[in-house]
Amino acid sequence: MNKLTFGEQIVTCKTGDTVLDTLLNNNLTIPNSCRQGACQSCLMRCLNTKPPAASQIGLKDVLQEQKYFLACICYPEQDMTISLGPQANLFTPATVISKEILNPETILITIACEQPLDYYAGQFVNLRRADGLTRSYSIANSRKHAEKMTFHVRRLAGGQFSQWVHQELSVGDSIEVSDPQGLCFYLPNRQEQNLLLIGTGSGLAPLAGIIHEALEQGHSGEIHLFHGSREMDGLYWIDEMHELQKNHPNFHYTPCVSRGDTPEGVARGRANEVAMSTLAKLKDWRVYLCGHPEMVNQAKIHAFLNGASSKDIHADAFHVASASLD
Numbered sequence: 660m661n662k663l664t665f666g667e668q669i670v671t672c673k674t675g676d677t678v679l680d681t682l683l684n685n686n687l688t689i690p691n692s693c694r695q696g697a698c699q700s701c702l703m704r705c706l707n708t709k710p711p712a713a714s715q716i717g718l719k720d721v722l723q724e725q726k727y728f729l730a731c732i733c734y735p736e737q738d739m740t741i742s743l744g745p746q747a748n749l750f751t752p753a754t755v756i757s758k759e760i761l762n763p764e765t766i767l768i769t770i771a772c773e774q775p776l777d778y779y780a781g782q783f784v785n786l787r788r789a790d791g792l793t794r795s796y797s798i799a800n801s802r803k804h805a806e807k808m809t810f811h812v813r814r815l816a817g818g819q820f821s822q823w824v825h826q827e828l829s830v831g832d833s834i835e836v837s838d839p840q841g842l843c844f845y846l847p848n849r850q851e852q853n854l855l856l857i858g859t860g861s862g863l864a865p866l867a868g869i870i871h872e873a874l875e876q877g878h879s880g881e882i883h884l885f886h887g888s889r890e891m892d893g894l895y896w897i898d899e900m901h902e903l904q905k906n907h908p909n910f911h912y913t914p915c916v917s918r919g920d921t922p923e924g925v926a927r928g929r930a931n932e933v934a935m936s937t938l939a940k941l942k943d944w945r946v947y948l949c950g951h952p953e954m955v956n957q958a959k960i961h962a963f964l965n966g967a968s969s970k971d972i973h974a975d976a977f978h979v980a981s982a983s984l985d
């Protein structure tokens with residue numbers, strides 16, 4: 660058991676509990692979302708000692724040096740004096756400017772930020788509503804339209820934020836946006852490198868941003884997208900992706916479904932399995948994986964075994980806070 664000092668409060672962290680569990684159990688309000696060390700909403704700073712290395716995984720070097728850590732994956736090894744991270748204040752006001760249905764479970768929202776945010780295609784932001792509820796969503800557009808940001812929000816049964824976006828959030832409403840985050844993004848270096856992108860469900864969002872960015876930057880390597888869902892109605896943007904393929908000879912699109920009937924032009928099977936059997940040699944390829952955490956984990960291993968270097972494998976698993984994505 661270790662003591663946590665947070666402002667005026669001193670609380671006891673039981674063995675096996677994280678800093679976040681302990682603070683929330685003591686009714687202290689801490690921003691949080693994925694609780695898996697992915698979204699960085701619960702970034703905190705340790706004021707007296709170096710935090711456990713495992714709680715700093717994925718943080719920029721400068722933040723690690725400054726003893727920032729992620730409360731949701733921090734199991735204290737000694738007493739810690741802690742404070743909230745800088746992100747608590749780093750939110751920009753934005754207005755919803757359009758809302759569009761992509762398929763029965765996914766909606767596209769476009770927001771205009773008061774100040775344009777500097778991001779790389781493929782990164783994600785945390786969206787915060789007025790009562791403080793915060794969730795991560797990937798930016799679905801390229802940098803060309805940086806004053807606006809689009810997101811694909813998949814509705815989860817019983818999901819607080821996604822249900823609210825689908826049912827209540829309207830054009831003209833305000834929402835807040837964090838600074839862009841994450842390491843799954845496109846840089847226009849090595850333009851001859853082949854790209855493999857695999858996404859499930861709303862995992863198409865960051866991949867669409869990356870594909871548009873790469874094409875706008877004149878990426879010359881082959882670009883292969885595999886977008887998967889269990890059933891046909893979980894897919895979307897099929898016509899848009901075919902149109903893109905028609906206009907860009909180096910872009911190749913394979914929609915995949917793992918259940919039910921597959922019309923012509925749609926592959927039968929999980930997107931990662933179809934992709935890995937189609938592209939068995941990935942030496943020197945750059946790989947992007949987004950969506951269901953299980954798919955992302957399996958595809959990471961498979962891409963590596965097929966020859967991709969681990970430094971060329973970029974991934975964002977869409978972890979949800981309390982239960983797995985269906």
Ligand SMILES: Cc1cc2nc3c(=O)[nH]c(=O)nc-3n(C[C@H](O)[C@H](O)[C@H](O)COP(=O)(O)OP(=O)(O)OC[C@H]3O[C@@H](n4cnc5c(N)ncnc54)[C@H](O)[C@@H]3O)c2cc1C
Pocket residue numbers: 692693697698783794795796797798810811812813814815816817818819820821822841861862864865975976977978979980981982983
């Ligand atoms: C880096 C990153 C990027 C992401 N990008 C996207 C994106 O582009 N698009 C997208 O759609 N999503 C994305 N996500 C997921 C997103 O952040 C949210 O987790 C998702 O929308 C669900 O949030 P919610 O508030 O609707 O659900 P939550 O309220 O968090 O609930 C999640 C699930 O748990 C269940 N649940 C809640 N409480 C309980 C309980 N007590 N017991 C049992 N079950 C419970 C709910 O029914 C629901 O199914 C991303 C996540 C990460 C980490």
